Amino acid sequence: MTYQLYYWPTIQGRGEFVRLALEEAGAAYEDVGRRGDGADFGAVAEVLERAGVAEVPFAPPVLEADGRLISQTANILLYLGRRHGLAPSDEAGELWANQLQLCVTDWVVEIHDTHHPLGPSLYYEEQTAEAARRAAVFRQDRLPKWLGYFEQVLAANPAGDAYLVGDALSHVDLSVFQVVAGLRYAFPRAMVALEPDYPRVVALHDRVAARPAIAAYLDSSRRIPFTEEGIFRHYPALDGEP
Amino acid sequence: MTYQLYYWPTIQGRGEFVRLALEEAGAAYEDVGRRGDGADFGAVAEVLERAGVAEVPFAPPVLEADGRLISQTANILLYLGRRHGLAPSDEAGELWANQLQLCVTDWVVEIHDTHHPLGPSLYYEEQTAEAARRAAVFRQDRLPKWLGYFEQVLAANPAGDAYLVGDALSHVDLSVFQVVAGLRYAFPRAMVALEPDYPRVVALHDRVAARPAIAAYLDSSRRIPFTEEGIFRHYPALDGEP
Numbered sequence: 506m507t508y509q510l511y512y513w514p515t516i517q518g519r520g521e522f523v524r525l526a527l528e529e530a531g532a533a534y535e536d537v538g539r540r541g542d543g544a545d546f547g548a549v550a551e552v553l554e555r556a557g558v559a560e561v562p563f564a565p566p567v568l569e570a571d572g573r574l575i576s577q578t579a580n581i582l583l584y585l586g587r588r589h590g591l592a593p594s595d596e597a598g599e600l601w602a603n604q605l606q607l608c609v610t611d612w613v614v615e616i617h618d619t620h621h622p623l624g625p626s627l628y629y630e631e632q633t634a635e636a637a638r639r640a641a642v643f644r645q646d647r648l649p650k651w652l653g654y655f656e657q658v659l660a661a662n663p664a665g666d667a668y669l670v671g672d673a674l675s676h677v678d679l680s681v682f683q684v685v686a687g688l689r690y691a692f693p694r695a696m697v698a699l700e701p702d703y704p705r706v707v708a709l710h711d712r713v714a715a716r717p718a719i720a721a722y723l724d725s726s727r728r729i730p731f732t733e734e735g736i737f738r739h740y741p742a743l744d745g746e747p
Numbered sequence: 748m749t750y751q752l753y754y755w756p757t758i759q760g761r762g763e764f765v766r767l768a769l770e771e772a773g774a775a776y777e778d779v780g781r782r783g784d785g786a787d788f789g790a791v792a793e794v795l796e797r798a799g800v801a802e803v804p805f806a807p808p809v810l811e812a813d814g815r816l817i818s819q820t821a822n823i824l825l826y827l828g829r830r831h832g833l834a835p836s837d838e839a840g841e842l843w844a845n846q847l848q849l850c851v852t853d854w855v856v857e858i859h860d861t862h863h864p865l866g867p868s869l870y871y872e873e874q875t876a877e878a879a880r881r882a883a884v885f886r887q888d889r890l891p892k893w894l895g896y897f898e899q900v901l902a903a904n905p906a907g908d909a910y911l912v913g914d915a916l917s918h919v920d921l922s923v924f925q926v927v928a929g930l931r932y933a934f935p936r937a938m939v940a941l942e943p944d945y946p947r948v949v950a951l952h953d954r955v956a957a958r959p960a961i962a963a964y965l966d967s968s969r970r971i972p973f974t975e976e977g978i979f980r981h982y983p984a985l986d987g988e989p
Contacts, residue, residue, distance in 0.1 A: 559903050560843050563850050563896050573839060577849040579821075580842055597815060600822055601802050607819035607852075608805050614856055615866065622864045623881045624857065626888040635877045639865045646868040654805050663801050 507533040509569035511552040514538030514545060516735040517687075519578045519613070520566040525679040526582055528722040530589035542726070579606045582676040591676045602670045605658065605677040612651045612684060616691070617736045619643045619743055629733075633742070640743035644695045648688070652703045655681055659705035666705045667712065674716070681706065682713035687737030692744045749775040751811035753794040756780030756787060758977040759929075759970075761820045761855070762808040767921040768824055770964040772831035784968070821848045824918040833918040844912045847900065847919040854893045854926060858933070859978045861885045861985055871975075875984070882985035886937045890930070894945045897923055901947035908947045909954065916958070923948065924955035929979030934986045 508527065512520025514536070527534045538549045552567050552574065562576035568584070575581050583603055586592030592602040622639040623632045655669065664672035669681065685706060689696050700707050713719055722728055731737055750769065754762025756778070769776045780791045794809050794816065804818035810826070817823050825845055828834030834844040864881040865874045897911070906914035911923065927948060931938050942949050955961055964970055973979055 559905050560846070561896075561900055561903055562846075563853075571839075575842060575846065577846045580846045580849055583845065584842055597813075600817060600826055603825065604802070604804075604817065604819045604822045607822055610849075610852070611805075611856075614853075618860070618864075618866070622860075622866075622877065624860070624864075624884050624889060626884045632880075635864065635880070638874075638877070642866050642868045647866060654803075658803055661801050661803055 506570065507535055510534050510536050511549045511567040511569070512536070512538060512565045513549055514543070515729065516732060517683075517729050517737075518566075518735050521683055521729075522578050522609075522676075522680050523566050523568060523581050523585070524727070525683060525719065525722070526585045526589070526591055526676050528727075529674070529679055529716065529718050530585065530591060531718060532585075532589060536727070539727075579603065579610050582606055582680070586676045591674070591679075593671055593673075593675070598671060602675045602677050605669055606680060608651075608654065609677065609680045609684060613736060615643060615647055615651075616684070616687070619691075620738050620740060629738070629740070636740070637742055641745065644692065644745060648692070648695060649699060649702070652699060652706055655706050655709075656703045659709065667709075669709070674713075678709060678713055679719075682710050682719075685710040686714075687731065687735075690731040691737040691739050693739070694744045694746065748812065749777055752776050752778050753791045753809040753811070754778070754780060754807045755791055756785070757971065758974060759925075759979075760808075760977050763925055763971075764820050764851075764918075764922050765808050765810060765823050765827070766969070767925055767961065767964070768827045768831070768833055768918050770969075771916070771921055771958065771960050772827065772833060773960060774827075774831060778969070781969075821845065821852050824848055824922070828918045833916070833921075835913055835915075835917070840913060844917045844919050847911055848922060850893075850896065851919065851922045851926060855978060857885060857889055857893075858926070858929070861933075862980050862982060871980070871982070878982070879984055882982075883987065886934065886987060890934070890937060891941060891944070894941060894948055897948050897951075898945045901951065909951075911951070916955075920951060920955055921961075924952050924961075927952040928956075929973065929977075932973040933979040933981050935981070936986045936988065 510523060538545050549565055553562055558574060560574055562574055566578060566581060568575045568581045575584055586602060592599050619640040620629045620636050622635040629636060658669055659666040668674055669677045752765060754760065780787050791807055795804055800816060802816055804816055808820060808823060810817045810823045817826055828844060834841050861882040862871045862878050864877040871878060900911055901908040910916055911919045
């Protein structure tokens with residue numbers, strides 16, 4: 506089976522958490538919006554309006570699999586985790602991985618909202634003053650809190666601190682890699698100052714980046730660069746640049 | 748087995764989505780922070796710092812069950828849904844219910860952020876101007892979008908529009924009930940104007956409220972009133988009052 510992934514073709518966005526899982530799994534998938542290296546926004550928009558679908562998705566990413574449309578990033582990763590060994594196979598372990606993935610979801614909302622504190626309906630340029638205030642609070646309070654949480658989870662893992670869940674890679678490790686990579690892009694000054702306090706999280710990022718399938722993916726044209734259209738945006742004013 | 752629920756004792760908050768599921772299921776549970784009708788914040792804070800816990804929770808609500816701590820509202824509902832018939836038993840149906848519950852999660856963040864657009868680290872009183880801007884956008888764009896989405900899901904349900912998932916009550920129906928009830932409290936003017944456009948969502952709210960276990964719960968002292976400390980806060984300025 507070839508999965509169909511529907512996500513905006515010019516940004517990493519929330520689709521990237523799914524792409525990383527598919528790449529690590531070596532799964533056959535088509536990134537529908539990027540067919541032939543193009544940018545087919547229409548094909549992605551279409552899936553939200555497809556006639557006769559009972560399980561209507563709210564927004565991309567959407568994964569078409571087994572004749573169904575599956576949406577919500579963490580829900581897609583729950584589904585893929587089971588099929589590709591990217592989560593423990595016992596219920597307690599699967600729920601623990603899901604719980605951590607939902608923490609990533611919350612963290613990503615907070616990161617997004619540093620540049621969109623008034624919500625997704627307005628452009629960044631319409632909310633720069635509010636964004637500066639929110640980003641300052643984020644850098645000071647929330648960023649250390651989240652990094653510290655995942656550092657604590659790694660330190661508390663009875664199987665060692667190589668992975669977040671047990672002794673094997675899971676979708677959560679891939680997602681935390683992506684968040685760290687994105688934070689380094691968006692908040693380079695803040696991250697340089699903070700990273701020494703969270704050595705396990707930094708090591709996890711590096712461990713994931715070095716996995717053969719991930720390294721090959723990051724080096725390929727399938728990996729879309731970070732831009733100021735996605736979740737992780739580098740606006741110097743939001744990184745505390747004077 | 749008696750579940751232990753750890754959540755802040757004086758607000759509905761995210762814990763309420765769990766309380767509603769436990770009440771509907773008729774499950775034995777102790778609302779630890781409210782032991783003896785008290786308000787034991789310390790007992791809730793303690794669970795976040797409990798020694799020797801590998802599966803560290805980030806924040807309440809936390810459900811203690813089977814000797815484990817389970818956190819993240821949607822994750823707790825995934826767990827409870829399986830055990831108490833509050834989700835389909837087949838994988839596709841369970842994932843669909845989970846997907847919708849994650850939409851509720853997103854919606855609740857947006858509702859919360861109408862009064863906290865700069866994030867959870869500051870008080871509302873420190874961000875009233877930003878809140879007024881965000882709430883106006885929310886009322887105009889996002890509230891109709893979310894209500895319209897759940898209306899569409901009900902209309903598209905092949906089993907009829909009585910429930911969101913299949914032909915039986917699920918945790919998602921309970922959660923959408925709670926959101927509608929909260930929105931009526933927080934945005935009474937906006938909801939009076941909008942509700943006629945979303946008759947299936949309104950009917951779902953009423954159907955859930957009339958269920959014997961839920962009606963009994965809502966009428967009991969276990970149901971904490973809405974207040975300006977929770978997710979759903981009635982600030983007239985945010986409801987567009989002149």
